[in-house]
Amino acid sequence: MSVPASGWELRIGEPGYPACLLDSLRPPRVLYGMGDPRLLRSGLGVIGSRKTSPYGRSCAQLFAGWAAEQGVVIVSGAAMGCDHEAHRAAIDAEGPTVAVLGCGPDIDYPPASRKLLAEIREQGLVVSEQPWGTEPTKWMFPQRNRIIAALGAALLVVEAGLPSGTFSTADHAADIGRPVLVVPGSIFYPGCTGCNRLLRQGATPITEVSDLADELRSLDLLDTAHDMGLPDVRLALSPVRGRDRELALALAANPMRPDDAAYALGMDLVGVARSLAALEATGLITRYPDGRYGPARAR
């Protein structure tokens, strides 16, 4: 397979080979890349499950988008779900992002990420230890996870269930002493079981943008002097009153369908239906594709 126009290869020991990758227990011998090679520097790994809840997507957008805005390289795997949201948020913030693939860097996998990968090759970097034209096979992805773990100075897990491929990346990160940061999830929601287990095993909880900022500062990824505006992750409910407010708080804690919300709060369904549209109009609450209502994109 020939080298694509924008492609390059980098051998271990050559100038430009990232020092952080040498921390890996088995650093890749050759890196095949498409895009800007200067992005091969310590960044923040952002990962999570492929099947996500709106909560997981919001968290990926919020933290990856904010960090990318500050110039931190967002490293992820271009998979569906959380990976996708993290890359997308970085690109939307015009920040740096690196996608590490388990196949050749010129292969669009998964196919649904084709458009995203094209943008990352253009504005960021797509990298792999697999040579050009290598089709994906199952065993390559756990291998690729060790590169994501090593390229990030820290690893942020936004949402993970059990069992999850996310754990292989988190294990690699812990093995080489990278801090594992985790966004806690609902104890009721199966898609968050993995996150909460990581927390119990000693990962650092991230519940505010300032938590992430502190971690990044301690890793010298952020300029200490630089004072950045920290977005508030909680709903700005101040103008909302009465029935609407009670409903908004309940939905922020636990996204629900109108019927369930009416039942849980002992409200009349017609009243709930009317309040929901009012809350949607404020932009605080939104309807998810599955018919539940919950906090809108946390930005």
Added chain:
Amino acid sequence: MTQAVIGTFALSGVEPLAVEVQADVGAGLPSFAVVGLGDTAVMESRDRVRAALRASGFDFPSARIVVNLAPAPVRKHGTGFDLPIALSILAATGQVPRTALEGVRAVGELALDGRVRAVPGALAHAVGAVARGEALVGAIECESAVAAVPSLVYHGTATLAALRLGLPPASTCQRHARVYQPPPTPDLSDVAGQEGGKRVLEISAAGGLNVLFVGPPGAGKTMLARRLPGILPPLDPAEALETAIVHSVAGVDERPALAGVRPFRAPHHTASTAGLVGGGVPPRAGEASLAHNGVLFLDELAEFGPAALQALRQPLEDGAVRIVRAEGRVTYPSRFTLVAAMNPCPCGFAGVAALKDCTCTDAIIARYQARIGGPLLDRIDLSYRIDRLEPERLLQGPSGPDSATIRERVVQAGEFARTRPGPPVRLLSGAELLAACRLPPAARRTVMACAKLYELSGRGVTRLLRVARTIADLDRSVRVTVEHVREAATYRASIR
């Protein structure tokens, strides 16, 4: 004179076309021909007529018999021509008084023993006879059905022999000789939870608006939909007759419709296009027409053939189906409330809390939902997600008002809506709809905000206003308020 004429009807859809049956009994080798584009059933009537005449004690003339069905170029279907053919021959040979058949149309099938049997479409024939100011002769068993047609003179007869001395006395209808008891409809209070689904049905019933329920299997979508007829207002006499005529022509029991029960048709998703909207040779009414003035329920909407679904667009838009075939055009009335139910994805479990249950990828889900097609979705006013109930709520048993209570609210909303001039809400759009809504400035702003937030098309705004106007009717409010618009917004489409 060896000729005689008697009137009858051929049906084109639900339209009765006047047909003359002319008989000529003349000298020549004995033969019996029926001309005038009859189908096989009409050709076979020669054998039935011959046997029935003999069995009834009449002479079948040993002569050259030609029967013409005029106008000859119109195709004629079915066995209803047996009776007029027999009567024309009897009149031509002087075996029944010729004068008795003037101003009378005859429709009926003959059994070999001379009994007169009913044929589909008795109500359409009756309407045709009244329109022409003529009497109708037919099977006695149709008497109770045709009694629903005002000012009809109907001579019901059990046998051909009974006509020997002229027509039997006209039944000026023993109305409701046997009062028909429609089967009981299931009640909404049987359903536990699902307040949202019940509310959506109430709004649909009040405004005649189309509904889509999306949810996993076993959540209760079908259970809810089947309870819609129970909260619909009864058919008024004119509607009842319209619907009963379609049923009569299609050979479906017309008694429930005549008793005021709105039809509920639930074709299986393997239904063909012709089965759903009508077609075939001769063109028959489809389920969409049998649901006229009632409910057409399409369960598993995404499993229906794309061609069949797209064919529904015409009746949804025009309230009628026009079937165009080589032998001509046929129109069936077809104004119904569409209630559709579908799963969110092929496996059915997308968006159910236990995420790992759903095995479909996003691309598969998108493809599945795209099967419905934008133009059809555009005609669905109310959309609601129906999910499975928590077991604890299921075990608490049914909840909420019963169908009779909701039906009362629906009837009152309908009465309130009729105090406004102009057509019903479901037919309104544009300036007329805006005028009917009488939006205060705040509500107008809410509508604009909704249009922007939900990226509504022009038709989307129309749907929002129709639903809001109907909710306001349920509240008996002359104006559509902010609250009404907001509630309407919550029932907007969940798939696109």
